[in-house]
């Protein structure tokens with residue numbers, strides 16, 4: 001049984017990755033319904049939180065049905081990180097995650113995200129400041145290192161554990177790799193099998209099928225797997241993986257009715273949470289993934305993207321349902337296009 005503090009996560013939890021502009025409450029709701037064991041918000045700027053920026057504050061919204069859920073923060077300075085940890089604490093998530101892995105320029109230029117992999121003493125200072133400022137279990141998500149020549153995750157893991165974190169997620173790439181190449185799980189396995197490491201280690205990177213998830217469990221011994229892109233437009237991935245672990249067999253992929261139903265649910269939640277304008281606008285990035293693999297879908301996808309109201313969008317979804325009734329999808333779980 002994997003535990004983080006008092007949170008029990010079962011034998012081999014499947015985590016939904018924090019993803020900017022994707023892992024919001026509407027998306028988390030559909031992933032939870034399909035079996036995600038733990039989920040995170042997208043990263044939230046510690047500076048934004050203490051400035052009380054509306055956008056940052058809205059990202060703190062969590063709901064009881066999502067639990068266990070973690071809020072992820074990032075930043076490069078101790079004081080804002082400590083203060084934002086207190087703000088997060090007051091919103092009562094189940095845990096607080098620190099992002100030491102974001103490779104994006106606007107983040108690393110400020111000495112935050114993956115930049116901190118270049119300065120381990122600073123990483124430890126920031127982590128200790130956060131741990132001291134909250135009663136929540138603190139977890140970290142990071143990468144193997146800054147670049148090929150400085151993969152320091154083994155040292156980083158030990159020192160973060162000593163600083164008081166309660167679980168570590170490792171994305172098997174360096175910062176300079178961004179999302180290129182394929183994730184290397186060898187070092188993730190080494191961290192997990194280091195006898196000094198007692199906290200749960202979750203592996204992340206390029207897990208897109210039930211077989212791959214099982215291989216990561218058996219080959220590298222990780223305590224659980226975090227899924228990012230493969231869940232976008234395909235929240236069934238969690239359910240399919242669990243079924244495969246239990247039975248060794250594949251669930252049939254969702255039929256068109258199920259696809260449209262979950263897309264509709266996502267859409268409705270998006271409108272309810274973000275309002276009629278933003279809710280419609282921000283769903284646009286998801287349609288391609290929900291409809292992936294359907295032949296000749298381009299015109300329908302264009303109509304969805306052009307729709308301006310919930311009613312209009314739902315009408316297009318109805319037409320898709322009718323048009324593709326009985327269509328059987330062959331394969332599932334291919335990486336999403338984001």
Ligand SMILES: Cc1cc2nc3c(=O)[nH]c(=O)nc-3n(C[C@H](O)[C@H](O)[C@H](O)COP(=O)(O)O)c2cc1C
Nearest residue numbers: 017018019020042043099171205206207227228229
């Ligand atoms: C669109 C997008 C946004 C992301 N935003 C975040 C983020 O806010 N915080 C974070 O720790 N990682 C973020 N990531 C990285 C993912 O959490 C994950 O580590 C990465 O996608 C690799 O996992 P995957 O191969 O399963 O997608 C993001 C990734 C994507 C594709």
